[in-house]
Amino acid sequence: MSKLRFGYVTGPILGALWMVILAVTVAIAMSFATGQAFRPGILWSLVWGAMAGAGLVALGRGRPVQLGLSVAIIALMLIGFGPVLVGPETSFSARFVGALLLGISFGASIVPILDEITPGALTRHEFEGAVIRFLTGFGYIFFTAIVLIPFYVMVMTSLKNQSELIQNPLDFSIDLSKGTELFRSYDELFTQFNFGTYLFNSFSISVLTVFITLAFAIPGAYAVARLRFRGQAAFSRSILLIYMVPMIVLALPIYIAFSMTGLRNSFWGIVMIYPVTTIPVALYMLQGYFRGLPAEIEEAGLMDGLSRLKVIWQITLPLSLPALASVSLYVFMIAWNEFLLAFMLLDDPTKFTLTRGIASLNSSEIPRQHLMAGSVIATVPIMAIFLGLEKFMTKGLTAGSVKG
Amino acid sequence: MADVSPPISTGPLAKREARLAWGLLFPTIAAVALVVVLPLLAIFWISVKPVELGDLRAPEVVLREDIRGDYEAVGDKANIRYRLRNSSQEQPIKGVTLTDTLPEGLRVTGLDERCVLDGRSLNCDLGDWEPGFRENLMIPVVVEQAYVDLGLRPQDSPASTTGQSSNVLTNTTFTLDNFARIFNGDEFVEVLLVTLFYTVFGTIGALLVGLFAALLLNKSFKGQGILRGLYLFPYVAPVIAVAFAWLILFDPFSGSANALLLQMGVTSEAINFFGERPLALIMVTVFEIWRYFPLSFLFILARMQSIDSDMYEAADMDGASPFQQFWYLSVPQLLGILSVLFLLRFIWTFNKFDDIFLLTGGNAGTRTLTVNVYEQAFAISNIGAGAAVAVVIFGCLLAFSIFFLKYISREEGL
Known part of the structure; x- marks a missing residue:
C-alpha cells in the first residue's frame, strides 16, 4: 500500500480509473439518449487518464491546466483516439456533444479529486482523502445510474411503438413531432383496457385500507404503549413475529377460504384482507410513537375528568398527527403496491386493481409499450405522493418497518 | 396494628385498566387470529391431506x-x-x-x-x-x-x-405423501440451495450497497434531500412495475442492455439474462439488492446521523486517517443496526415471493422455497404439496425467530 502513496503513482492511477468511469458513463448516456453507436475505449481511457493525472500532479491544478485538459480530451475524441469511440454512422453533432460532455466533466471533476496530491510522498490523510473523493464521485454516478436507468427505460418504452422498439432497442430519443400520438398507449389503456377503473379500484382500496388499519391499530397501539396489563411485553413482541409470516404461506388457505365462501373476485374481499396485512406494522409504528409522548398531559386530562377514550381522541391523537401521517402513507404504499393477493384473488377484469391489471397486460399479444405505460400509471401516483411528502415517508419507513 | 404493606392482589383500578386494554386490543387480536393464526393452522391441516386444486370444488x-x-x-x-x-x-x-x-x-x-x-x-x-x-x-x-x-x-x-359427497378438506383421510413428494430427491436440495444463495447474497449485498449509499449521503450539501428521495425510488415503486421494466431492459432479443453490451463489444451474442442457469439466479439476486438497498441505506443513514461528531474531531486530532475513522469509529457504532437489519432482511428475503415470481416464474434455476409453494399448489395443482412446502418454510422461520428475539431485545430502539 505504501508504494501507492506517491503523487506520481496515485495521480495517474486515479486519473486513469476516473477516466474509465466517465468514459463508460458518457458512452452509455449518449447511447441511451441518441441511439447511436458510442463505446468506451478502455485502453485509450487508461492512457489519457493516466497522462492527465500525471500532468495535473506535475503542473499543479490552475485554471489554464484544467481548461487545457478539457480541450485536449475534446480534440482527442473528435479525431478518433479519445476515451469514447464512436461508430462510423454516428453523426458529428452527437459526437461533438459526447466530446464536450466528457471533456468538461473530466476536467471539472478530476481537479478536486486530486486536490491535495503533490508530486512527492503523500501522507495517509492526503492519499485516503483522494481515494474517498474518487469513490464518492463514483458512488454518485453509480447510484444515480442504477436508479434512473430502469425508470428511464420504463417511461421511454411507453412512448414508443413496437417497430421503433425492435429496430433500435437503444434509441430512446423522443420524436416530438408525433405530438399527442406519443401518448397513444396511455390513451388505449384508458379507453380499451379499463385502466380508469383499475386506477379507481386501487385508489379506493388503498384509502379504505388506510382507514380500516388506523381504526384497528390506534386503540391497539395505545393499549400496548400506555396501559398496564398482563402479557403486555409478550404481546408487543409477538406483533413483530406475526409480521415474519410470509404472505405466500397465508395466501394459500386464504385462497381456499375465499373460493369456498365466494369472496374471491370481490372488492370487499380485498378490502377485508389488505388491512390485516398492514395492521401489525401500523400498530408497531404507532406504539413506538405513543410511548414517546409525555404521559403527564394524558394524566392531566384524566384528572380533569376525561375518560380514557376521550383522552385518546382529544389529546393523544392530535399530538400524534405526524406519526399518523407517516403510518397512513406507509400503509397506502403497501396497499397500492400489493401484488400477490390481488393476483391470486382477482380474476374478473372489471374488479382488477392496478397491479393486477398490469399483470394481465403481460402477454405476447399485447405490445410491450402498453405494459410499460401501465407500469408508469401505477408508479407515478405513488412517486408523486412520496416526493411531496418525503419527510413523513422517510420517518415512517425508519420508525418501525423493515418490511419489504 | 394495621397492615401497611401494599396490596398483593390487583386493585379495581388496575383491573379496569387491564379490561380496557384488552377491549382496545380485541379487534386487532380477532382480525389477526382470523387471517393469520387460522390460516397457519389450516396450512398444517392441508399439508397432511391429499388435496388437489380440483378438489376444492x-x-x-x-x-x-x-x-x-x-x-x-x-x-x-x-x-x-x-x-x-x-x-x-x-x-x-x-x-x-x-x-x-x-x-x-x-x-x-x-x-x-x-x-x-x-x-x-x-x-x-x-x-x-x-x-x-x-x-x-x-x-x-x-x-x-x-x-x-x-x-x-x-x-x-x-x-x-x-x-x-365427502369433502377431502374436512374428512379424516390423512397422508404423508405431500412431504414425501417435496423432500424427494435432488429437486428439494436444489430449491434449498437456491433459497440460501438468494437469501444470503441478497441480504449481504443490500446491506453493503446500502452502507455505501449512506456513506455518500452522510454530509449535508445542496441537493442531498433530492438524492435521498431519488435513491428510495426502487423501494417505493410497485414491484410489478420495476420487475417488468427490468425484464424489458434485459430482454434477450430487443433489450437495451444487450444492445449496449453488443455495441461495446463486451459480448458477441445476446445474453438471456433471466433464462440461463447460473445467470438467472444472479440476476434475481441483483434485482433483490437493487430493490432493497434503499431500506438499509435509510436505516444506516439515520443511525450515522445520530453518531456524535465530537468523536470524529477527537480522532482527527489524534491523527486517525479517514479509513481508520471509518473502521474504528463508524463500524462499531453501526454494528448494532447492521446486525438487526441483517436479521430482519434475512427473514424478509427468505420470505420474498413476488420478485422472483415476476422475473423468472421460478424457471432457470431460480425456484426458491416460496416460489415452490406456488409452483406445487397452482402450477402442478397439488395444494397439499404446496402446503407441505409452506410448513417447511414456517419451520425455518420459527428457527430464525428464536435468533431474532434474542437480538431484538438488545436493540429495542429499532
Missing part, C-alpha cells in the same frame, strides 16, 4: 336431459333421456336422487325400478356412485295430444338432483 352430479326418438305426432314412441355423471374422477357421491316434473301429454310406458312416478312428478333413488361414474337413464313414453298441443319439452322443466 366438491364433486357433484352433472345432469343433461333431452328427449330421443319420434315425438312429433300422437302415438309416437320416444324416450326421455337423463345423462348423468359424477363430476369427480376421485371421489364417490352417496345417496344420489333425481326429481323431475314430466310435461303434460307424455304417458310413461315403463319405469326403471329405482324410480317412482307420482302423478307427473318423477322421483328416482340412484344409490351410491363410484368416482367417474356415468349412466344414461331412459324413461320410455308415448306421445299424446296434449304434448303436441302444448309443445313443452321435458328439458323445459329442469330436473334437480341431490347427493352427498
Whole structure:
C-alpha cells in the first residue's frame, strides 16, 4: 500500500480509473439518449487518464491546466483516439456533444479529486482523502445510474411503438413531432383496457385500507404503549413475529377460504384482507410513537375528568398527527403496491386493481409499450405522493418497518 | 396494628385498566387470529391431506336431459333421456336422487325400478356412485295430444338432483405423501440451495450497497434531500412495475442492455439474462439488492446521523486517517443496526415471493422455497404439496425467530 502513496503513482492511477468511469458513463448516456453507436475505449481511457493525472500532479491544478485538459480530451475524441469511440454512422453533432460532455466533466471533476496530491510522498490523510473523493464521485454516478436507468427505460418504452422498439432497442430519443400520438398507449389503456377503473379500484382500496388499519391499530397501539396489563411485553413482541409470516404461506388457505365462501373476485374481499396485512406494522409504528409522548398531559386530562377514550381522541391523537401521517402513507404504499393477493384473488377484469391489471397486460399479444405505460400509471401516483411528502415517508419507513 | 404493606392482589383500578386494554386490543387480536393464526393452522391441516386444486370444488352430479326418438305426432314412441355423471374422477357421491316434473301429454310406458312416478312428478333413488361414474337413464313414453298441443319439452322443466359427497378438506383421510413428494430427491436440495444463495447474497449485498449509499449521503450539501428521495425510488415503486421494466431492459432479443453490451463489444451474442442457469439466479439476486438497498441505506443513514461528531474531531486530532475513522469509529457504532437489519432482511428475503415470481416464474434455476409453494399448489395443482412446502418454510422461520428475539431485545430502539 505504501508504494501507492506517491503523487506520481496515485495521480495517474486515479486519473486513469476516473477516466474509465466517465468514459463508460458518457458512452452509455449518449447511447441511451441518441441511439447511436458510442463505446468506451478502455485502453485509450487508461492512457489519457493516466497522462492527465500525471500532468495535473506535475503542473499543479490552475485554471489554464484544467481548461487545457478539457480541450485536449475534446480534440482527442473528435479525431478518433479519445476515451469514447464512436461508430462510423454516428453523426458529428452527437459526437461533438459526447466530446464536450466528457471533456468538461473530466476536467471539472478530476481537479478536486486530486486536490491535495503533490508530486512527492503523500501522507495517509492526503492519499485516503483522494481515494474517498474518487469513490464518492463514483458512488454518485453509480447510484444515480442504477436508479434512473430502469425508470428511464420504463417511461421511454411507453412512448414508443413496437417497430421503433425492435429496430433500435437503444434509441430512446423522443420524436416530438408525433405530438399527442406519443401518448397513444396511455390513451388505449384508458379507453380499451379499463385502466380508469383499475386506477379507481386501487385508489379506493388503498384509502379504505388506510382507514380500516388506523381504526384497528390506534386503540391497539395505545393499549400496548400506555396501559398496564398482563402479557403486555409478550404481546408487543409477538406483533413483530406475526409480521415474519410470509404472505405466500397465508395466501394459500386464504385462497381456499375465499373460493369456498365466494369472496374471491370481490372488492370487499380485498378490502377485508389488505388491512390485516398492514395492521401489525401500523400498530408497531404507532406504539413506538405513543410511548414517546409525555404521559403527564394524558394524566392531566384524566384528572380533569376525561375518560380514557376521550383522552385518546382529544389529546393523544392530535399530538400524534405526524406519526399518523407517516403510518397512513406507509400503509397506502403497501396497499397500492400489493401484488400477490390481488393476483391470486382477482380474476374478473372489471374488479382488477392496478397491479393486477398490469399483470394481465403481460402477454405476447399485447405490445410491450402498453405494459410499460401501465407500469408508469401505477408508479407515478405513488412517486408523486412520496416526493411531496418525503419527510413523513422517510420517518415512517425508519420508525418501525423493515418490511419489504 | 394495621397492615401497611401494599396490596398483593390487583386493585379495581388496575383491573379496569387491564379490561380496557384488552377491549382496545380485541379487534386487532380477532382480525389477526382470523387471517393469520387460522390460516397457519389450516396450512398444517392441508399439508397432511391429499388435496388437489380440483378438489376444492366438491364433486357433484352433472345432469343433461333431452328427449330421443319420434315425438312429433300422437302415438309416437320416444324416450326421455337423463345423462348423468359424477363430476369427480376421485371421489364417490352417496345417496344420489333425481326429481323431475314430466310435461303434460307424455304417458310413461315403463319405469326403471329405482324410480317412482307420482302423478307427473318423477322421483328416482340412484344409490351410491363410484368416482367417474356415468349412466344414461331412459324413461320410455308415448306421445299424446296434449304434448303436441302444448309443445313443452321435458328439458323445459329442469330436473334437480341431490347427493352427498365427502369433502377431502374436512374428512379424516390423512397422508404423508405431500412431504414425501417435496423432500424427494435432488429437486428439494436444489430449491434449498437456491433459497440460501438468494437469501444470503441478497441480504449481504443490500446491506453493503446500502452502507455505501449512506456513506455518500452522510454530509449535508445542496441537493442531498433530492438524492435521498431519488435513491428510495426502487423501494417505493410497485414491484410489478420495476420487475417488468427490468425484464424489458434485459430482454434477450430487443433489450437495451444487450444492445449496449453488443455495441461495446463486451459480448458477441445476446445474453438471456433471466433464462440461463447460473445467470438467472444472479440476476434475481441483483434485482433483490437493487430493490432493497434503499431500506438499509435509510436505516444506516439515520443511525450515522445520530453518531456524535465530537468523536470524529477527537480522532482527527489524534491523527486517525479517514479509513481508520471509518473502521474504528463508524463500524462499531453501526454494528448494532447492521446486525438487526441483517436479521430482519434475512427473514424478509427468505420470505420474498413476488420478485422472483415476476422475473423468472421460478424457471432457470431460480425456484426458491416460496416460489415452490406456488409452483406445487397452482402450477402442478397439488395444494397439499404446496402446503407441505409452506410448513417447511414456517419451520425455518420459527428457527430464525428464536435468533431474532434474542437480538431484538438488545436493540429495542429499532
